[in-house]
Amino acid sequence: MNPELRELADEYDRALEDYLAGRGEAALQEAYELGRKTLKKGLGMLDVATLQQRALLKCLVRARTTKEGTRILRMAQKLFVESLLPFEMSHRRVQEVNTALRESEQRYRNLVDTARDVIYTLSIDGKIKSLNPVFETITGWLRAEWIGKEFSPLVHPDDLPRAVTLLQVVLASRVPPTFELRIRAKSGAYIPGEFTATPQTQDGRVVGVLGVARDITDRKRAEEALRRLNEALEEEVKRIAHALHDEAGQLLASVHIGLADVARDLPPHTSRRLDDVRGLLTKIEEQLRHLSHELRPTILDDLGLQPAIEFLADGVSRRTGLQIVVEGAPGKRMPAPTETALYRIVQEALTNVTKHAQASHVTIRFVRDGRLLRCSIHDNGTGFDVLAVQARRGVRGLGLIGIQERLNAVGGTLNVASAPGKGAELIISVPVEAGGADADPPRR
Template identity: 40%
Template structure:
């Protein structure tokens, strides 16, 4: 519907409201507001159309202007009622989504701890059984048994890394910078993809923000590994005055953003999940990509949406720090280096 048509429709509906009385006219105003909302008009658009219709009504009947202005107040409120209901629905959905994300994080933390503790105990029992068995074997068989222990060592290391990537204690204890260093190192080790982590903020960010950014980077690196055919990736987090920004840039094959988004590609490359994580914090996701020119994801979370930061949790700091290989241990404020 064109702007002229909308203007005409608002003018006609207001005129009917002024002539027919409150009940019928307000119902028409509400239905017009629903139609405007469904067509993509904004609150300011509706207010502008009502204002124009009121000016026309006052101009056509100057002696009745005061009554028209008073009646137009309720008319405008009814026009905007669908917008208010939609806003409340979005707010309630965001609250529910935030609760769901918190629940998922709690479940992930529980699974991570179970995987770490239970698997560790089982492997310890296996080591003891193998040691006992080794004392009864010939030297040749004992050598083969040592190779089996080497495989178990690899399994234990992979389980430990998987556990901490599911819910890294390093994120709780040391903050986003060291956690992203640890994550990047794990992805690099598995895929042979050099990842540079740089520009980490000196301050500890609110726990919810750190968790959201960690999960987004985790999903983005997973996408790069699967789809981008990249030879390098750069991660950067900046704490600005009004917003927290995180960028993930790769030098892969890239894609045409409008084409991929238009055919529902957002789900296939994990963008729906990223946007759902950002919604409760009123964050945004921008995608910059061209075929052959790589891809950059830019996440922005406004400061006003960030809950107050709290101090780092104590108790597991030594364990978390020990997970970072020597030479890569850093405080949350130190800039990262190349992870290979």
């Protein structure tokens, strides 16, 4: 028996002696306090049982009659119950905690089992620890086929290096922003997934990864459809612009020549009246050129984004009096959809500024940052509450949704910084090929 328990044993002996000597409640209170102390010291009920047994034996050997023995037994029993009550309280707490834990576990289980997104956990060596039932619905695999296995064969080979890097990031106790990976279904098809991943910690140590993966097939399809629609629209617009500029323009030029021809054969005063008609004709030509340009600036196809933006800025500036400065350079020519998207976004942004911002000055700045091209459009106008405007979904939220959609199609992102009275800045980032700030020759 260790010294700690020996000390308690002495106290227990005393309590029993006191109780037998008729000290009643005070002795019971002693036993209770003793039990409390034993519990607080981290000792158990069995230790109390030991104390009880020893004290009882000591008293029982002194008993001379059966009656006395019975009395000792009965009283020792009462004392024992007192000393156990603190443990009873503690036990009830454990029961309550366990019940609560079970309920919480059940709630969590229900949530995980009925979730429509895949909920997964990984061990630190990249093995799949758990998957919820919807994994089977989405991928066609059985969960049993993957639990305990490495996750890597599930990921598209091209996405795997990124997935491995992200796993390292999470294991370093950081939370990456949502990311996309393609997952191999049992059918062999790849399913686009949007992932979150957070570190699972235990006593401050990372012991795994917990994440949610969403099947974004429908969204990808919609994006793709939208992209195709936009492209088709651009083609159509290009065709109309071409028809206006080239075909109608050439016809008008012929009309000009014809009229000049006729004018030569007419008397001077009649010829002057024809001059008025030719003046009107020139105006029509100008308007057609202007319209064709608004629809699709050939300069964008011929010379690239920067000259096109400068030309656009110049036009808006002359029409509205807004002072527009273009800084930096977009660099190398980009794929046509990206250039078109950027041109249209700047166009939309400038329209917004002239319609809503009451600004006097706009700066358009291009910065090439590795594999990203950033374009910011900054005005000094009235500004707006970004969250409020973005919350107005469906309603034309200052055309921001349109801008966002265009960016989605080319893998870009939009950041809006504004506050009432503080002007507004749209920051657009699109992925581009690395390197080269030089302008390439025109693309035809």
